[in-house]
Amino acid sequence: MTPMTSDAVPRPSFATRSRLALLAVVLCGVAGLMSACGGSSSTSPSNAVDLTGTWTGTASDSSGNATVTVTLSQTGAAFSGTGRLQSTASTATANVAGTVSGSSLTFTWTIPVGGYSAPFQTCSSASTGSATVTSNRFVGTYSGSYGGSGACTGPISNGLVTLTRQ
Numbered sequence: 001m002t003p004m005t006s007d008a009v010p011r012p013s014f015a016t017r018s019r020l021a022l023l024a025v026v027l028c029g030v031a032g033l034m035s036a037c038g039g040s041s042s043t044s045p046s047n048a049v050d051l052t053g054t055w056t057g058t059a060s061d062s063s064g065n066a067t068v069t070v071t072l073s074q075t076g077a078a079f080s081g082t083g084r085l086q087s088t089a090s091t092a093t094a095n096v097a098g099t100v101s102g103s104s105l106t107f108t109w110t111i112p113v114g115g116y117s118a119p120f121q122t123c124s125s126a127s128t129g130s131a132t133v134t135s136n137r138f139v140g141t142y143s144g145s146y147g148g149s150g151a152c153t154g155p156i157s158n159g160l161v162t163l164t165r166q
Helices: 014-036
Strands: 053-061 064-075 078-086 091-101 104-111 123-133 137-148 154-165
Touching (some): 064 091, 104 137, 123 154
Antiparallel strands (some): 053 064, 053 154, 064 078, 078 091, 091 104, 123 137, 137 154
């Protein structure tokens, strides 16, 4: 051990270091409990925008344009509902589901066989996308593919959806 000189900083005693270590453990524990009991977190569902309600707007992709009405319900970070798409060629009813974290969300649109009006009732489609959402506006992109029988195959690309809460 080197002798202490007049300009050396005294080292805290073992008891002082122990108390500081214990204080640090207690503070970390309190911070962890606050976080687990509803403290602030950017990915917490409690900070997510509530999507419950009816949203209307437009969607456009490689197959054309449509007006859209979506009715959603939300539990925690998960949301689901139904959508109605109206284009000049067809009307479709979609199942919508996804998750939201803060102002970001991911979603799927699924239109089963029979979900499109004639002459496309043998078609189906599935798309996935992501969006940014505020309390009254939803803007996102999507892509997917068509399925079913007949001329119901091919990609869905360059999708853009913009919805406003009603």
